[in-house]
Amino acid sequence: xxxxxxxxxxxxxxxxxxxxxxxxxxxxxxxxxxxxxxxxxxxxxxxxxxxxxxxxxxxxxxxxxxxxxxxxxxxxxxxxxxxxxxxxxxxxxxxxxxxxxxxxxxxxxxxxxxxxxxxxxxxxxxxxxxxxxxxxxxxxxxxxxxxxxxxxxxxxxxxxxxxxxxxxxxxxxxxxxxxxxxxxxxxxxxxxxxxxxxxxxxxxxxxxxxxxxxxxxxxxxxxxxxxxxxxxxxxxxxxxxxxxxxxxxxxxxxxxxxxxxxxxxxxxxxxxxxxxxxxxxxxxxxxxxxxxxxxxxxxxxxxxxxxxxxxxxxxxxxxxxxxxxxxxxxxxxxxxxxxxxxxxxxxxxxxxxxxxxxxxxxxxxxxxxxxxxxxxxxxxxxxxxxxxxxxxxxxxxxxxxxxxxxxxxxxxxxxxxxxxxxxxxxxxxxxxxxxxxxxxxxx
Numbered sequence: 001x002x003x004x005x006x007x008x009x010x011x012x013x014x015x016x017x018x019x020x021x022x023x024x025x026x027x028x029x030x031x032x033x034x035x036x037x038x039x040x041x042x043x044x045x046x047x048x049x050x051x052x053x054x055x056x057x058x059x060x061x062x063x064x065x066x067x068x069x070x071x072x073x074x075x076x077x078x079x080x081x082x083x084x085x086x087x088x089x090x091x092x093x094x095x096x097x098x099x100x101x102x103x104x105x106x107x108x109x110x111x112x113x114x115x116x117x118x119x120x121x122x123x124x125x126x127x128x129x130x131x132x133x134x135x136x137x138x139x140x141x142x143x144x145x146x147x148x149x150x151x152x153x154x155x156x157x158x159x160x161x162x163x164x165x166x167x168x169x170x171x172x173x174x175x176x177x178x179x180x181x182x183x184x185x186x187x188x189x190x191x192x193x194x195x196x197x198x199x200x201x202x203x204x205x206x207x208x209x210x211x212x213x214x215x216x217x218x219x220x221x222x223x224x225x226x227x228x229x230x231x232x233x234x235x236x237x238x239x240x241x242x243x244x245x246x247x248x249x250x251x252x253x254x255x256x257x258x259x260x261x262x263x264x265x266x267x268x269x270x271x272x273x274x275x276x277x278x279x280x281x282x283x284x285x286x287x288x289x290x291x292x293x294x295x296x297x298x299x300x301x302x303x304x305x306x307x308x309x310x311x312x313x314x315x316x317x318x319x320x321x322x323x324x325x326x327x328x329x330x331x332x333x334x335x336x337x338x339x340x341x342x343x344x345x346x347x348x349x350x351x352x353x354x355x356x357x358x359x360x361x362x363x364x365x366x367x368x369x370x371x372x373x374x375x376x377x378x379x380x381x382x383x384x385x386x387x388x389x390x391x392x393x394x395x396x397x398x399x400x401x402x403x404x405x406x407x408x409x410x411x412x413x414x415x416x417x418x419x420x421x422x423x424x425x426x427x428x429x430x431x432x433x434x435x436x437x438x439x440x441x442x443x
Contacts, residue, residue: 003036004192004195005194006187007038007040008042010049011051011053012045012049016245017260020260038070038072038191041057041072042074043075044078044178044179074183074187077186081186087216092143094172097139097170120167140170142169146162148160154195154222155225155226181205181209185209185218194221196222198225227293227296228295229298232298256346259304262306267298268294273306275306307344311340311343326347339352341424342421360437361415362438365411370440372394376397384427409422413434
């Protein structure tokens, strides 16, 4: 297998749009390369990890159309982690530390006040013994070597750090629970991961991870660090958008999965953002070289535009079951084809169906005008051109135009001052229903 990737969400919350973007891009790269996709659930945090979140993550990926070839849970691999950690302790690459968070914070402030980079300073043996004598429990850090760390990033190009400029990362809590860093590297080695795709906020972590790969005698994979998403103004995502989950996009926003995939797969790339009806074109066109380091902007309005265009092109047999589940089992292909070009969300069709089929309480402000409009109704069959023909005749006879012409007709036919486009709605109502409503008979 030339390419093997992993998507590694933590089941401490729902899958949000930022993580979904990472999943989508990782999956498209994998399928473009005919690779192997591993879903790894990072659930070492047993207190915060919940099965309901893990289920929601899987449901979200499946809804987006992203399948996986293999799945693993970190909580089942603790024996393996302990084995590697013990080896690293014996090799002197993982060592005990005893400072409290308050002490570390004071040290950082002192370093900054002296114009020194806030890098963790390893205590001497005398200080360590003092901490032990006080009965302190240790946390554990990975000892970085003071040497260059370099890699060729698939998005950022050449990246370089120096071990002496980085703090030794904490890899084991006081409780003895290993943290993300070491567990992730061990998994990537054991599962032969060839490429890791993640956000640019992990770049410095990657530098420390590369030394971890070397310490456990594993080959470091290739890396692609994607710029983090900003809001439409270029600032940090608001709390609402930043925490927008795939679950809420699906259940509350009522959006199509391919709208989210179409947006997230192309954001920050040189390819145009277009409404895609399926994943195949995105797989075939995928290339990391198209992605830039510029910050992509998440625009909810753009997502809605994509959603509407996808619905406009969706055939009836792709939505008929969903429409039936929405309580519209009698909605047929003719009705769908007539109104789909006016939908933003699939949910919008309920309003069209209600207005077309009733019950509606007509609002008649001028009974004489309504009666005149009823007398001028063209004969069947009706089309979308019928409304123009009808209103032209009403305008000529009554002298009304603009809002004075159209608003009374809308209120008579729909009972509202807003709603579905009347040229489309009129043929769905039909002559009998239109005449009945103009004569103020609820239907």
